[in-house]
Amino acid sequence: MKKQKLVLDKIDFELSHIFECGQCFRWHKQEDNSYTGVFENNVLNIKEKDNSIIFEGICNGEISQVVESYFDMTTDYGVIKNKLSHIDNYLEKSIQFGYGIRILRQDLWETIISFIISANNNIPRIQKIIERISKEYGAPITWQNNTYYTFPTIQQLGKANMQDLRNLGLGFRDKYVYETTQKFLRGDITLKELRSIKDAKEIKKKLEGLPRNRLKSCRLHFIVWYASF
DNA sequence: GACCAGGTAGCCC
């Protein structure tokens, strides 16, 4: 893990559209309008300057690879937007509204747990709970005199019992997170298995076996997306 | 201090 920097041309990339559309919980806006976040074993700060996007932080691997993967850089969003905007007026307006969005390639495990936590909950609190879980069970990464925490792996989160989770403020969701983690720990269901399934209905069926995890269609789209790589 | 939140499981009918 090392400090790295990357500068890319600003194409189909708008920070606020990406980070404030509700698809992620761990990116925070800074005073200078940049965003800092933790994903997998990376901490990045991202800012816009002179029609460029500057990525800076601690990366597990080459920053160009990490960014390319997480931000889905190999997909041409211009082509997609062009296609969608010709379907109907509603889509055209939607694209005008969020023209700079990219669908992040977030960690599948983190996403499953985050979605369980989101049940009957509000976004600020969801964010706080995820931060607390990460601080308690994730691994620390220090950058620019701040300590950030990765989202815990299955094994790391497996160390928490229901009371531990209750103490972190999960409320009634503690047992659903606990049971889901135990299922993954035991291997009743695996991430590899989810990734190997290409049919959305099959993935849905698998996930419905998990507690507190029946999927609304919006969630399913994300899970299918995250499971696809 | 009441009301609500990125929902869902467990009832009842």
Place this chain on the structure above:
DNA sequence: GGGCTACATGGT
């Protein structure tokens, strides 16, 4: 299968 309700907390 559809409709209702409880669920733990914290944010507003």
